[in-house]
Amino acid sequence: MALEHAILVSLTERAGSGYELARRFDRSIGYFWPATHQQIYRVLRRMDEAGWVKHTEIAQDGRPDKKVYRVAAAGRAELSRWLAEPEDPAVLRDGLGVKLRGASLGSVELVLKEIERHRAEHATRLEVYRGIQRRDFPKPSGLRGRELHQYLVLRGGVRAEESFVAWCDEVIEALRKDNR
């Protein structure tokens, strides 16, 4: 599995608390590996116990103390081990496809509405990603190394959402036509 590894990648780039990591996930690694704060906290504790990360408690005023985590030697070792290991290719898992498949057993009208809703959702995410792209990578042609990799990951998010939106459009058009 990979939440451990996603966290290690993120922590290697920059040390941080569980909360900060959860925020970071929301707008970077998270579009390839979403995670909630509870999950992150639990995995951080586990990795701390295993010696993959170390934490320093930091008192803050006006705010609860936070634990800032850094990657330890064992964590770096685990990360390179994992990076060299093959990964299972991702599979699609989308309940919307099941709904469409079963549409004629219920109301095709309602399923169509649902697809329009998903279309809007995916279009919103797409706009968010494009915004990040414009802001953080205005000139992609000059990118190298780590920044290039980050950009390419973002491109994956953009492509995935584009493809969702295009599929929804195809479905919406076909269902409307069938309905006439």
Next chain:
Amino acid sequence: MALEHAILVSLTERAGSGYELARRFDRSIGYFWPATHQQIYRVLRRMDEAGWVKHTEIAQDGRPDKKVYRVAAAGRAELSRWLAEPEDPAVLRDGLGVKLRGASLGSVELVLKEIERHRAEHATRLEVYRGIQRRDFPKPSGLRGRELHQYLVLRGGVRAEESFVAWCDEVIEALRKDNR
């Protein structure tokens, strides 16, 4: 959740045993909702207890007996309830993105190889889907109702794999260029 519902959709189209369902999932609903046979058996038993499906034991010679399941009234009711309910839009979850993001912490060479491997895998799946498309839907323009829906679901699978392959190609080219 939706494995229950995916099974109900499939069983409504045609009654079948757990094993048959697992095969069907492998080449139809499964590209939107993958499931293993163990999972399917467990859910079938649960649905049987809940009265959503009924089974008939069928003796076969030279082969183990099988239980053929059919959807019961309660199952049809549950299915329409679910079809009318909103569904959370799907999120991408792909460890390959995490690996790419962390590539510079290990061997970029190795990650590149891994991406080429995934590219090949996705291209294979894509070819499988396109084969099904050619065989089962040679003339998509005339499709209506349930068949149209099935075709559109397949189109989703095709689009998703196309998008994966295209992304891999973009990444491979960019990493090669960066390496020179």
Next chain:
DNA sequence: GCTACCTATGCAACCAGTTGCAGTGCACCT
């Protein structure tokens, strides 16, 4: 004759992800 794979079912243990809740204290708005 042995290995391996296919049909067919299923249990048990485990692992990962989700949901709901709880508590602290500041800042900001009404």
Next chain:
DNA sequence: AGGTGCACTGCAACTGGTTGCATAGGTAGC
């Protein structure tokens, strides 16, 4: 003064998915 929202941590229960194993006869290849 009261409500909302944010920063920050965390537990507990649950649900769903994965993996490994067991059983059993038939077919196919070496």
